[in-house]
Amino acid sequence: MIFLREWDGEEHLYKQLMLYEDGKARSLLDKNEYVPFAEFAPDGEHLYFVKNSKYTETSNNRTQPNGFDIYKMNLGTEDIEQITNMNTVSISSLQVIEDGEKLMYSTSYETSSIEILDLSTGETKTILPESTDYSKAQSPSLSAPRLSPNGEMIAFADVASKSKNGTFQYEIFTMDTEGENISQVTNFSDYAGKPLFFQESNKLFITVDRNFAGRQPDYEYWVVERDGTNRKQVIIEIPDHEEETS
Template identity: 80%
Template structure:
């Protein structure tokens, strides 16, 4: 065998060995999956606590912690193979709605759950896929987004489709359908104006924000007056949230690109007419999920320091609406204990 052929075989063998080691985890994440904070924390009505998901080796469990940081409390024992995500506080701050997620044989499940007094119970069947939920001001009703069907994709897998907004009485389970959109995508939900209206967003083809008047059933569409602020092909309007006074919408969008073309997301604000668009943060990474404090001019945001990497590296920050006085919330995760919201 020639020296050239031997070199080719050697290089090929090294490459195969490297790829094998990489994908089996030798060169990849040695911990076996994401360990750290989750993407979607919730802020309590009195601005004193946050509820969030903490992952250990890709397994997510709900915790609460003081908003200024410090020791966290775990709310529930983790269920094997399932993650507890997207908590939402009740108006009195004593209970939570959240989503329990796991991968089934045919599709991904997101089951609507209710936490109170140290215990959790399902509000809907496991086959009803719920990506978003928010409490009505009375605390007895819950608005949520739910699919009506699953459509086939590939490899005998299906995905949820036909989304609409529903309202449930938490005590009785009585549920009514609020919209008749049969939408491919509803990408956020917030109960606003004392429960008289809903704000949601859609992200199919183009992103837009909608305001639904529950009495008149009329819908208003909100779009930025100009797309010049965004480096995306069209505005992303991710995770929009309305301020307590109903005057300002905060949202995430593409503010810049790195040299290798990776999008960098920042938090923007605008008024209800889509005007006065202002960039509120400069994290130069990935800022998202803005939440307004009730009693101050601050925002709680989520930052991913490894947005383009294989595993996320989330942090929670508090910033003024103009981006000043930014500070990170440092949370201590204790070992295996339960608490209350």
């Protein structure tokens, strides 16, 4: 299992790539290599991930990760291959699609777009909404886009409204891969994001943050039909860890 270990340090936020196997967890990269996204290739032997190349100073005497690109790791040898050469401020999602032949990712610096990279040719297709009227932000954010298993639909989060105090309220939208037929799926009047498609159904798994404007998130998890109907909250109970006694 791959997971991201996150903690806040004196200089910056850390997000370290970790591997859990045989009952033990170990790091795959140094703690200063900030990894916001990682996904297995279909063969289970390779891993694609987003990583920074540097940190830049901010106004509050801290630093933030910068210079992002996409990389590929052979989990057997742990050799790393750099896939892109963007050195960009932000890559805000990553998905392995079409049986590992392509990658879908999004960028969110100044303007947002969805990109599909063909790994064999190196060619990139840019997907933008046909109209920006659906978004109440100055420009669409296209947050956490996810391609459906049949490759016909993209789900993403964007600003659908503003609260009385001016806080953006995000909802889930869908559109086709040409950026057309945009439809709002949810209506939580809060922050709905990180949509995931179920493999063989018309349902989405969604994360809702009830304290989006606050310091500490208050997450809920919901399942909803792709047309917005029949939404149901999923309660996840994590058991207390009990020490083993001999």
